[in-house]
Amino acid sequence: MGQKLALTAGIFALPITALLFLAVSGREQDINFIQREQAGVSQIADYQRFQTELASLVDARIQGDAAAATQAQEAATQALTALEQSTGAARLDTTQASVAEMTEQWTQLQASDLGPAGLLLASNYKQFYEDQVLPSLNVLLQESNLRLDSTATSSFAIQAALIRLPEVRARLAALTALATSLEEVKGQRDLVDIIAPQYRDLAVRAGVALDDAFSSIKNAEAQDESLTPTLGAAIRNLEPVRQAIATAANADLLRSVDQRASLGSLRSAAEQTAAAVTLGSEEVNRLLADRLAAQRSAQLLELLGVALLTVLAALLLVAVSRAIINPLSQLARSARSLAQGDFGQTVQVNSQDELGLVAVAFNEASAQLQSNQEKNELERLEATRLQSNISEFLDVTMDIAEGDLTRRGQVTEDVLGNVVDSINLMTAELADVLGDVQRASTSVTGGSQALLATTEQIGLGTQLTAAEAARVAAQVQSVTAAIREVALQAQNSAETARAALKASQQGQEAVTGTLDGMQNIRREVQGVAKRIKGLGDRSLEIQEIVDTISQIARQTNLLALNASIEAAGAGEAGGRFSIVADEVRKLADTSGQATARIATLIKNVQAEIQDVIVSVEDGTREVEQGYRVAGTAGERLREIGALTQQSAQLAETIATSQQAQVQGIEDMGSAVEQIAAVARDSQDSVTQGRAAAEQLQTLAQNLNASLTRFRLPS
Numbered sequence: 001m002g003q004k005l006a007l008t009a010g011i012f013a014l015p016i017t018a019l020l021f022l023a024v025s026g027r028e029q030d031i032n033f034i035q036r037e038q039a040g041v042s043q044i045a046d047y048q049r050f051q052t053e054l055a056s057l058v059d060a061r062i063q064g065d066a067a068a069a070t071q072a073q074e075a076a077t078q079a080l081t082a083l084e085q086s087t088g089a090a091r092l093d094t095t096q097a098s099v100a101e102m103t104e105q106w107t108q109l110q111a112s113d114l115g116p117a118g119l120l121l122a123s124n125y126k127q128f129y130e131d132q133v134l135p136s137l138n139v140l141l142q143e144s145n146l147r148l149d150s151t152a153t154s155s156f157a158i159q160a161a162l163i164r165l166p167e168v169r170a171r172l173a174a175l176t177a178l179a180t181s182l183e184e185v186k187g188q189r190d191l192v193d194i195i196a197p198q199y200r201d202l203a204v205r206a207g208v209a210l211d212d213a214f215s216s217i218k219n220a221e222a223q224d225e226s227l228t229p230t231l232g233a234a235i236r237n238l239e240p241v242r243q244a245i246a247t248a249a250n251a252d253l254l255r256s257v258d259q260r261a262s263l264g265s266l267r268s269a270a271e272q273t274a275a276a277v278t279l280g281s282e283e284v285n286r287l288l289a290d291r292l293a294a295q296r297s298a299q300l301l302e303l304l305g306v307a308l309l310t311v312l313a314a315l316l317l318v319a320v321s322r323a324i325i326n327p328l329s330q331l332a333r334s335a336r337s338l339a340q341g342d343f344g345q346t347v348q349v350n351s352q353d354e355l356g357l358v359a360v361a362f363n364e365a366s367a368q369l370q371s372n373q374e375k376n377e378l379e380r381l382e383a384t385r386l387q388s389n390i391s392e393f394l395d396v397t398m399d400i401a402e403g404d405l406t407r408r409g410q411v412t413e414d415v416l417g418n419v420v421d422s423i424n425l426m427t428a429e430l431a432d433v434l435g436d437v438q439r440a441s442t443s444v445t446g447g448s449q450a451l452l453a454t455t456e457q458i459g460l461g462t463q464l465t466a467a468e469a470a471r472v473a474a475q476v477q478s479v480t481a482a483i484r485e486v487a488l489q490a491q492n493s494a495e496t497a498r499a500a501l502k503a504s505q506q507g508q509e510a511v512t513g514t515l516d517g518m519q520n521i522r523r524e525v526q527g528v529a530k531r532i533k534g535l536g537d538r539s540l541e542i543q544e545i546v547d548t549i550s551q552i553a554r555q556t557n558l559l560a561l562n563a564s565i566e567a568a569g570a571g572e573a574g575g576r577f578s579i580v581a582d583e584v585r586k587l588a589d590t591s592g593q594a595t596a597r598i599a600t601l602i603k604n605v606q607a608e609i610q611d612v613i614v615s616v617e618d619g620t621r622e623v624e625q626g627y628r629v630a631g632t633a634g635e636r637l638r639e640i641g642a643l644t645q646q647s648a649q650l651a652e653t654i655a656t657s658q659q660a661q662v663q664g665i666e667d668m669g670s671a672v673e674q675i676a677a678v679a680r681d682s683q684d685s686v687t688q689g690r691a692a693a694e695q696l697q698t699l700a701q702n703l704n705a706s707l708t709r710f711r712l713p714s
Contacts, residue, residue: 027299033145034292037154039090040144041288044162044281046083047137048274051166053079054133055173055270058125062118062180073110080106087140094143098136105132116191118184122177126198129170137166146284153227154287156220161231161280164213165273168241171206172270175199175248179263203248210242224287231283234276241269334366400427 053076060069080103087096105128112124141147146162149155178199185191217235221228244265330348346363389412399407408424 027295027302030295031292031299034288034295036145037149038285038288038292039092040140040146041162041281041285043083043086043090043092043095043140043144044166044277046079046086047133047140047166048277050076050079050083051133051170051173052274054125055176058118058121058173058177059180061114061121062177062184076106090144092140092143095136095140098139102132102136116185116188118177119181119191119195122174122181122195123198125177126174126202129174134167134170151287151291153220153223154284154291156216156223157227157231157280157284157287160213160216160220160235161277161284164209164216165235165277165280167209168206168213168245169270169273169277171202171209172241172245172266172273175202175206176263176266176270178202179248179266183263200249203245207242207245207249210238210245213238214242227283231276231280234279238269238272238276240265241272244269397423 053072057069057072057076060066060072080099084096084099084103087099109124109128112121114121115123138147141158141163146158149158178195182192182195182199185195213235217227217232221232248266334346346366389410392410396407408427411421411424
């Protein structure tokens with residue numbers, strides 16, 4: 001029993017162990033998730049450093065400070081190398097690959113030309129931020145689970161400090177570079193026309209990102225008030241940055257370049273944003289550290305709780321085992337003594353549970369066994385007396401078996417007394433029955449003689465019955481021939497009705513074939529409609545291609561404009577190149593006009609295709625109407641076929657009824673023949689009955705002779 005209880009405890013321990021493993025695994029996954037987020041936050045500082053050095057490099061090159069540019073270039077390269085190494089150490093493989101790609105583009109950016117007043121460098125710088133820096137930062141946020149954070153407070157803080165503010169800073173840096181170039185080319189109208197759209201677009205995008213940052217920090221403060229004096233205050237202090245961005249977004253540079261935001265305000269805004277990003281990284285790291293500590297504490301509490309429950313369960317199991325095993329051991333010892341013949345064994349009852357009930361039952365069983373032993377001794381003495389009475393009664397039964405029905409046994413007070421009394425009664429009744437049998441045998445002898453006379457009369461009656469049955473059978477055969485002729489005519493009518501039914505079915509099959517043909521026509525018309533719609537879809541794809549060609553023409557126009565700017569900056573040496581650029585620009589304009597004409601033609605083709613689709617749909621509806629009319633005709637033919645089928649069924653019913661009448665008459669003839677056969681059989685039976693009566697008379701005489709051996713009471 002102890003082993004079974006231990007096995008039961010082990011079985012119950014399995015789900016507890018599984019639950020413990022699941023709880024620990026879940027907590028461990030949450031901890032790993034947070035640690036990966038912390039690894040991502042630690043990379044933000046390297047991105048910040050690289051952006052700072054990159055902005056310094058572009059500013060120095062535009063202003064012509066070669067020494068500062070060289071120093072900033074080396075620092076930016078070192079920051080980028082450190083970023084690649086740190087992402088590899090943190091096992092952020094995808095981010096490391098994006099940083100490696102950014103390093104290749106960084107090498108090309110270093111070799112790019114300044115262009116007039118640094119315009120090309122500023123444009124390439126802006127493109128590098130949009131194509132490399134910001135996408136790489138997004139890859140880091142995605143791979144490090146920062147974008148996947150499910151906690152409201154940290155999620156809003158990450159959105160504000162690590163997603164939106166770095167974007168604001170990057171666009172402010174590019175905006176500063178363009179503003180510096182504007183300062184240099186504000187007297188050249190063509191160059192201002194090129195820079196103005198980029199400048200305005202950067203300002204608008206930076207403003208949208210900053211507004212998102214303000215909205216996210218409000219949500220974060222609503223979840224956790226501890227962010228209000230730190231990250232919340234830092235972002236609210238960026239209100240001047242919002243004003244500077246709004247000024248840049250609303251500037252009409254084509255009217256006056258002086259309306260642009262000042263370089264000082266833009267540089268200050270970029271520095272304030274960088275400081276806010278740094279503070280935001282620290283606050284996000286603090287929130288993640290608090291969550292990590294809470295997860296570890298919860299994990300420890302879960303382990304302690306499970307351990308405590310396990311100890312309590314073990315103690316409870318030991319107590320229950322002792323409460324069960326000790327009474328069972330005592331009960332087993334008493335049972336062995338009882339099996340050896342000691343019927344005085346009892347078990348102490350100390351509980352009201354199932355073991356207590358078993359002990360009470362054991363004590364009652366022991367007392368019952370002792371009482372049964374006493375009863376068995378009394379039954380042995382009674383069995384001895386019963387054996388003596390049985391010997392005396394056997395002598396009486398032997399005399400009765402020899403035919404002396406006047407003997408009776410002695411009735412005693414034991415079990416045999418009832419048996420002896422019953423046998424005495426049976427012997428007396430048997431004597432009475434044998435007397436009745438003797439009297440009945442005499443009566444049977446007289447009855448058998450009367451039966452012989454009766455069978456003579458029955459034999460004469462059966463002969464007359466057989467003759468009449470033969471005459472009736474002849475009349476039935478003539479009636480059967482007449483009815484069979486009527487049945488043949490009814491069968492011919494049924495054949496005619498079936499021929500009419502077959503003709504109606506053939507007409508119905510012809511209508512069905514017509515319906516199938518119209519169904520095929522409907523499918524063909526629908527297929528044509530689908531192919532015409534496919535032509536419409538192809539025209540839409542051609543429209544997309546035309547849009548692509550138009551976009552290429554616009555981009556070619558822009559490249560031709562940039563080439564004109566380069567040619568203007570080259571002076572006389574670029575005069576011939578300027579002519580080529582103008583020709584390319586004219587060619588781009590011509591391509592744009594051609595694509596516009598193609599687009600107009602495609603729209604006309606689409607309108608004509610739509611008219612064809614409408615015409616095909618009208619044809620489809622007419623085919624549908626014809627199909628419905630043919631279907632109505634088929635229904636009417638089916639109704640005619642149903643009526644014809646009913647007629648055929650009625651004819652079949654009449655023929656079947658006539659056949660049934662023929663069969664009935666034939667059955668009647670068979671019945672008459674059977675009656676004749678029965679009459680003949682009855683005559684045979686009368687003969688057999690006479691023989692049986694003679695045998696019965698003989699048996700009665702033999703029975704009287706056998707009864708003479710019994711001695712009956714007078």
